[in-house]
Amino acid sequence: MISSILFIALPLLFGFATPLFSKFGKNGVAYSSTLMQIFLLYLASYLIMTTSSPHIEIIAIAPPLGISFVLNKVSLFFVLIFTFLMTLFSLYYLSYRKTDAFKDETKFFILINMLLASAIGLVLSSDIFNIYVFFEIAGISAYILSAYTKTAQALEAGLKYLITGAIASLFLLFAIMLIYIHIGSLNLAIIAQNFETLPYNIKILISIFLLIGFGFKVEIFPLNFWVVDVYQGSTSIINALFSGIVVKAYLFVFFHILYLFIPSGEFSLFLIYLGAISMLVAEIVGLRQTDIKRVFAYSSLGQVALIFTAFAMQNQEAVQSALFIVASHSIAKFIIFLAITTIYKEENNFHIDTLKKFHSPFLKVIIVIAMLSLLGIPLFMGFVGKFLILKSLALHSLVGVLSIIILASLIEAVYYFKLIGFLFSKEHKRETVTISFTQKIVFIVLAFLILFIGLLPFSISNFLSQSASIMLNSTQYIGDLL
Amino acid sequence: MLEILNQNETIHTIVTVGSMSLFFVGLFGLLTQKHLIKVFMSIAIMETSLFLFFIGVMFDKNFTAPIVDATHTTFTNMNDPIPHAMILTAIVIGMAVLALGVSFAIEYYRVTQNSEIDKMNGLKN
Numbered sequence: 001m002i003s004s005i006l007f008i009a010l011p012l013l014f015g016f017a018t019p020l021f022s023k024f025g026k027n028g029v030a031y032s033s034t035l036m037q038i039f040l041l042y043l044a045s046y047l048i049m050t051t052s053s054p055h056i057e058i059i060a061i062a063p064p065l066g067i068s069f070v071l072n073k074v075s076l077f078f079v080l081i082f083t084f085l086m087t088l089f090s091l092y093y094l095s096y097r098k099t100d101a102f103k104d105e106t107k108f109f110i111l112i113n114m115l116l117a118s119a120i121g122l123v124l125s126s127d128i129f130n131i132y133v134f135f136e137i138a139g140i141s142a143y144i145l146s147a148y149t150k151t152a153q154a155l156e157a158g159l160k161y162l163i164t165g166a167i168a169s170l171f172l173l174f175a176i177m178l179i180y181i182h183i184g185s186l187n188l189a190i191i192a193q194n195f196e197t198l199p200y201n202i203k204i205l206i207s208i209f210l211l212i213g214f215g216f217k218v219e220i221f222p223l224n225f226w227v228v229d230v231y232q233g234s235t236s237i238i239n240a241l242f243s244g245i246v247v248k249a250y251l252f253v254f255f256h257i258l259y260l261f262i263p264s265g266e267f268s269l270f271l272i273y274l275g276a277i278s279m280l281v282a283e284i285v286g287l288r289q290t291d292i293k294r295v296f297a298y299s300s301l302g303q304v305a306l307i308f309t310a311f312a313m314q315n316q317e318a319v320q321s322a323l324f325i326v327a328s329h330s331i332a333k334f335i336i337f338l339a340i341t342t343i344y345k346e347e348n349n350f351h352i353d354t355l356k357k358f359h360s361p362f363l364k365v366i367i368v369i370a371m372l373s374l375l376g377i378p379l380f381m382g383f384v385g386k387f388l389i390l391k392s393l394a395l396h397s398l399v400g401v402l403s404i405i406i407l408a409s410l411i412e413a414v415y416y417f418k419l420i421g422f423l424f425s426k427e428h429k430r431e432t433v434t435i436s437f438t439q440k441i442v443f444i445v446l447a448f449l450i451l452f453i454g455l456l457p458f459s460i461s462n463f464l465s466q467s468a469s470i471m472l473n474s475t476q477y478i479g480d481l482l
Numbered sequence: 483m484l485e486i487l488n489q490n491e492t493i494h495t496i497v498t499v500g501s502m503s504l505f506f507v508g509l510f511g512l513l514t515q516k517h518l519i520k521v522f523m524s525i526a527i528m529e530t531s532l533f534l535f536f537i538g539v540m541f542d543k544n545f546t547a548p549i550v551d552a553t554h555t556t557f558t559n560m561n562d563p564i565p566h567a568m569i570l571t572a573i574v575i576g577m578a579v580l581a582l583g584v585s586f587a588i589e590y591y592r593v594t595q596n597s598e599i600d601k602m603n604g605l606k607n
Contacts, residue, residue: 129568136575140582147586155590156602159518162583163599166525167512169579170532173572177536180565229605 004057004071006043007079007120010036015113022106030097033109034090037116041087044080047071048463056480068187068481069124074323074467078123078252081327085244085334086116088442089237092338095436096237108148114141115241119249126188126481128176131253135172135217139165142246146234157233164216164226172213178206189481192260192474207267210257217250219304221278231297236344239293240337243300244330251304251326255311256471263474265314275309276404278302283411292344292352295415296336299374302412303329306405310389313396319468320461321388327460328373328381328450335370335446339363343433355422359430364423366443371416373450376409380454384461490543497538504531516598518587522580529576533569540565 014021014036021029047055055071071079089112097105114137121134143165147158180186182202183194195203215223231239279302286298303325310322343358344350369380376386386409393402435443453460470476486492508531511524540562546554548563591597594604 129571133571133575136579140579143579143582143586147589150589150593152590152593153604155586155593156604159583159586159590159602162579162586163521163525166579166583169575170525170528173529173532176568177532180568181536181539184562186564186568232605 004055004069004124007040007071007083007124008069008117010040011113011117011120015110015117018106018110018113029106029109030090030094033113034087034094036113037083037087037090041080041083044076044083048073048076048080067130068126070126070477070481071124072470072477072480073463074471075123075252077323077464077467078248078326079120081248081330082116082119082123082245085330086112086241088334088445089240089338091438092442093237095438096341111141111145111148112241115145115245119245122249122253126477127186128179128188128191128257129186131257132169132172132176135250135253136169138246138249139169139217142242145238145241146230148238149235153233154235155233157230160226160233161230164223168213168216170213171209175206175209175213178202178209187481188257188260189478192263192478195261207262210254214250214254214257217247218254218308219247219278219301220274220308221281221305224278224282224301227301228294228297231300232291232293232350236293236337236340236350239297240334240341243296243333243337247300247304248326248330251307251311259314259472260474260477268312268314271312272309272398272401275305275312276401276408278305278308279408280404280411283408287411287415289415290352291350292340292355293350295352295419296333296340299412299416300329300333302408303333303374306386306389306408309401309405310385310392313392314472315392315396316465316468316472317388317395318392319471320465321385321392323464323467324385324388324457324461325382328385328453331446331449332370332373332382335366335443335450336374338439338442339367339370342435342439352419352422355419356425357430358433360433360435362440363433363435363443366447367423368420369447369450371420373454375413375416379451381450381457383454384457488543493541493543494539497541498535501531501535501538504528504534507531516600518590518597518599519584521599522583522587525583526576526580529572533573536565537569 014033018029018033021032024032057069057071118134118138118141122131122138125131125134139162143158143162146161147154176186179191182198183191185191185194198206212223216226219227231242234242282298282301282305286295286302289295289298307322307325307329310318310325313319340350342363343360344354373380373382376382390402390405393399393405505528508524508526508528511527512521515521515524542561545559545561548557548560550557554560587597590602596602
């Protein structure tokens, strides 16, 4: 029997055993950690093919005492995305490290393995204090990754990230303490059973603290002032991880907790408007940026806010569309940020004009595929998710939100087409960009997925719809856990 | 006369009021102080106030420490040990984050000769 703990234990083990592997030279670290990620990817895809019932692992004592991990369809979906992207990231990095900045590779692999372990841990945990611990591990590795190059900009980004992250974790801890004082348990199932019976003002207080704590991390409007600076200060290869993995893990946990604690959807309308306004603000500000990392940081904010809106609607079709956008946005942003890493060789010059000055038909096609998918053009993967969310909004007659989202998407289209125009403009002399074989494979796999699922959305829509109903079904989850 | 001070309710009230005022001292520092080290100190104060609050509120003066020995053979009439375990974990994590933050601040000062949070504006368009 495959244990779900493997998904957390293996990356953690490889993270901390990295100094041992460095005895075999720098290649030893890189190859062993990549192999481990490929193994996890195999494990996740094997489980996704075979598992039908949720798999629950409890360490020590009996429920409700003890630490439990729940591996059901929806958490498996996230685990699959994270391991898949992390494997491709490592493969990309295997050839990237020969050319660039990250000289001290052993440290780098400790950090990305920790990030993977904590992202998977956040998704699998069913114990709120464990969620706090993984929240912090993910935070710490992300702070170090963003300040990794130790330039003034990177350190500034790291500091901003760390201070906001510390404040967020304070509020999360406060919420957990209030929950423990009033319910006397840390198990999500028991908290969910008793949450409705709490006094109204305590319930509101806990909800507000949870919203503030997670709001910083899921990058929602008033609390997302730090995000763009962090994206700009960190190197673009790290941004791929932030946008593809870290945010998605936090988003899942936030809504997982929300569905469990408040199955009635009491604050749903408030959260929907919060998400829609976040998206509009992000796209408007993103319009006049000239630094490419800032442009895509704002685009990330917009897309994450769209996912937030979809999750907040708390019905099956919307959650299914949210899962669709999670997958398509992760893949597309991975392509974009890895492509930026390949194109921009000079440090400190990330002006969008550089897009006019490189020559590589292969990379141009890949970037255009990713951008069109982000925009939600039909026949690309991003279209399905956007179409489903708009349909769901229309069905529930939320016309205000619908128009805000369409307006934001139009604004997004303006700057994406500007960038695509830059890619194909003829006014400049262009320099050829060389891409190694493994990097090409990574780009091709990602782009192929976008096109394949875009053409045949039915290949995964059934699975996602089942995942959505599992995620929404809180009584089932509580029953499984106790 | 002083009996009233030795009641659970009084102890909990004192702990709550005290730790929450400490929390707002930290929050005030976080919002007003500009020096990076002072910002981290404010965060540490807020964190500590939460720990105090939680441990204090979960304490019951009628119960003993949760240790089984010759006189206490069952797990009755004992204080809940879980808050202590939680707080120990949280202290370690908070310490790690703080140490990381201070080391970032030192490194940042080395590179830019700046330690004020409102002069951190290298990241603008």
